[in-house]
Amino acid sequence: MGDVILESLCAATEDHAVAATEADAVDRMPARWVALPDSAEQTSAVMRVAADHDLAVVVRGSGTKLTWGARPERVDLILDTTRMDTVVEHAAGDLIVVVGAGRRLDDLQADLAGSGQWLAVDPPRRGTVGGLIATAATGPTRLLHGPVRDLLIGVTVVRADGVVAHAGGKVVKNVAGYDVGKLLTGSLGTLAVITQAAFRLHPLPEAHRWVSVPVTHPDGIQAMVQDVVHSQLVPTAVELDRPTAGDATLSLLLEGIPPGVESRTAQALDLLGDGATARDHAPDWWGAEPLVGGEVLLKVTHEIAGLAHLLTAMDHACAATGFTAHLRGSVAVGAVTVGLAGPADAHALAACVANLRERATTFGGSVVVLQAPADLKADLDVWGPVGGLQLMRAVKRQFDPERRLAPGRFVGGI
C-alpha cells in the first residue's frame, strides 16, 4: 500500500517524494511521506493523490513554526514547499514582488535589497514566505507598515481538492472579488496550500536610530507608551522587552531621511527622559522570540491602553503558578509574545494560561499558546475563546470538507 502511494507521489512530483523520517514528525506525530512539488500544478497533483488515498496533509516551509497551534489529529503526508522558491517578478518601479511560497524570507530580502527595497517584515528570518503568511508572523515594524495581511496583495493557492486558484493580483489597490489572501493569512495551512504570493514593498529607509530607555512599573510603562503613541515621533516600531517583572526596556525605532531622524531622535530622547539613549543599531533582542529554554511561547494581544493591566495580570498568573515570563513585543500595536519558563507540568501550564485568560477582559485581548512541548500541549486549550467560531467552521467545511489539511491544528478543532 505504502509503495503505491509513494509511487503516485513520485509521479506527481517528477520523483521528488520520499518516505518520511523521524525528523519529519509534527509535534511528535510521525509522518509517512514527504512530497516536494515545484509548482502549483505539481502541488495540485500531490493533493489529488492525497484525496485518492485519504491522506492528512501538513504543509511545511522551513519548518520553523510547524508546531504552532494544536497538535494535528493525523499526519500522513508532509507537503514541502521549498522547491517553489523562485522570484517570479520584482517590479521595482511598482514596488511589488511576486514570489514562490517556498522562498526563504532572508533570501527574498537579499534579492530586494539591491533595488533599495524590502518586504516590511522584520527581522529577516530563515522561514519561508508561505510560512510567513500561514502563521501571520509579526515583527516590530508592523506598527508603521502593517501586518503581513496588509502587505499581501495576491495569492495562488491549491485547494484541498487539487483545484488551483488565484485571488487578488499584483497591484496594491484592488477590490475585485473577495480577499482570499487575508482569509489564508494565519490559517496555519488548514484551508489551502499557498504556492505563490504577491506583496507590496517599501523603500529601504536611509537612516535608522533606536532610542531606548529602562522602565519598571506597569503604570509607568503604559504612561510612557501613551506619550509615544500620541506624539509626533511617527516611530516605525515601539517594542518592550521585559525579561522579568521590574526589569524592562522600551525601545523605539525611528527611520527616514537623516535630518528627519536626527530631529526626531532628539525629541524622543527628550520625551523618554532620564536614562534614554540613542544608538544606530538594534538592541540584540530586537524582533527575536523570547524563548527562555522552556519552549513555551504565548502570543498575547491587548488594547494599547490595556498594557499595564496585561503586565499586572502576567505577573499575577506567574506568581500563582510558579512560572517566570519573558514578555517582548509591539506594545503600541497591542501584540506581544511571552516565553514561559517553569514547571514541566501540563497542569501547571494550563493553570497559568487559564489564570491569564481570566483577566483577559482587563487588557482587552486574547492569549494563544503558539508553541509548547508536545507532552504539555496534549490536553491544553491552546487557542482559548474564539469569536465567530461557527463562521470559521463553515469556511473550513467549504474549503476542506474532508478535513484533509492539518486536521485539528486550528481553532475549535478545525
Place this chain on the structure above:
Amino acid sequence: MDVRGLADQLRPLLGDDAIITDHQRLRTYECDGLAHYKVTPALVVLVETTAHVAAVVRACAAAKVPFVARGSGTGLSGGALPHADGVLIVMSRMREVLEIDRANQRAVVEPGVINLQLTREALPQGYYYAPDPSSQQICSIGGNVAENSGGAHCLKYGFTTNHVTGLELVTPGGEVVQIGGKAVDAPGYDLLGAIVGSEGTLGIATKVTVRLTRTPEAVRTLLAAFPHTDQAGAAVSTIIGAGVIPAAIEMMDALAIEAAEAAVHCGYPDGAGAVLIVELDGPAAEVEHQFDQVEAFCRDNGAFEIRIAADDAERALFWKGRKSAFAAVGRISPDYIVQDGVIPRTALPEVLRRIAAISAEAGVRVANVFHAGDGNLHPLVLFDDAVPGESGRAEQVSGAIVDLCIEYGGSITGEHGVGSDKAKYMPRMFNDDDLDTMQLVRCAFDPASISNPGKIFPTPRLCGEVPGRHKGAHPLADAGIAEVF
C-alpha cells in the same frame, strides 16, 4: 411568505414609519450612485438598532427573501442596487458615534455614521479617520466597510480594510456575531479580511471598530502644471523611485481640468495638459526636506508652473478641483461613465496613450482623473444619451479601458467595487476556478444566497453540500466543549 407578509410581520417591531410599501416612496430607493441601474425594491425598512437588523434578516431568511443593505447610497458600482423581490434595509438611521477612545486609538461607530463626521468628532483630540473617499461628506462607514473604500490618501495610509479592527455582524442567517474588537489579531481565521470589501454579500455590519490616526505634524501641498500627461507621469515615477511616499499624488488631464474649471473655478494654470497635486504629511523636518525634493522632481520633468498651498484655504482650493471632478464633467457633457481601473504605476504613460487612441478611434471623449501614486485610473467617458448610438459607443470605450487594465496586469476596480456593474468583467480577470474559490467563502456565510445576491459574481454558485465524506468536527468539539477548545 411574500414580501407584503414580511411587512406585516415587521411592523410591530420597527413601527409603521419604518416600513415603506408605497410604490412612489419605494421608487426613491431605486438606485445608488450609479444611477443608470434602477430596480424598485419590494419593501424598504428603516432600521435603528442591531436587533432591528437581526429581526429583519431572520424574517428574510425564514421566508427565503433576498435583502440588500444600503448606507448613504453613494456607491458607484450598483452595489446597493435593490432586489425587485427583496427587502432594502436602510442603515442611515444608525448614525451614532458610540465611542472615541483616544487612549486606544480607536472609535466605535454605527454603520450609518458619515465618514467625515467621524473625523470631525476625532479631530479635537488630535486624531482622524484616514480613509477618505471623495464622497466622504456623505458616504457612510458601513458602506465603506462593504466596499473597502479607499480615497486620495490611501497611497500612504491604506484602505478601509487596513483600518477596521472589529465588527458586529448580522450574518445572512440572522445571528449577531462579534468579530475582533479594539485589539488586533483575534484568534482564528481573519474573518474581518473576508468581510471588509465583500460588498454586502456576507452579512450586514451593525457596529464598526476602526483605527484612528494621529493628525500629522505638518502637511504641505503643491500643484504642478505640465504640458502633457507624459511628463506628469514621469514626475510621479521619479518621486516614487526616490523612495518618497507622499500622502497623495493625484493627476488630471486637460479635459478633466476644463471640466473642473467650468464647475468650481479652481483656477488651475492655463494651458496645462496635466496637473499633479502632491501632498506630503508627517514630521515637519521630513516633510520640509522631501517637499523641496518633490518640487525639484516636478521641474526636472517639465512642470511649467508650480503652486504651493500657503494655507489650509489654498490647499482646499487645490483639492476642490480634484474632488469635484466627477460631478464637474456634467458641465461639459450631458452624460458620462465613471470608470475605475488599476494598472501598475509604471505603465501609466503607455496606458494613457492607448486610452487616447481608443478614444480617438471611437470618436468618444475621455477625461482622465486619477490616483497616480497607486495607478488607480478614473477615466470619465463622455457621451450624450440623446444622440442615438452614443451610449453604446461609450459603453464600448469604457469596456475597452477595463480590458486595457487587465492586459497590463492590473485590476477591473481599485475602489468602486464590482457590484452590479462589473460582475460581467470578473471572468476577464479571474478564471472559473478563481471565482468558484471565492464563492466558497460566500457559501460559508450565506448558503441560501440571500445577502445582496447578484452582485460581484456573474454566475452564482450552488452551495449544496460538497460531495464526499464528512468526518465532522474534532470529537471534543462535538462533545460540547467546542467553544473553548
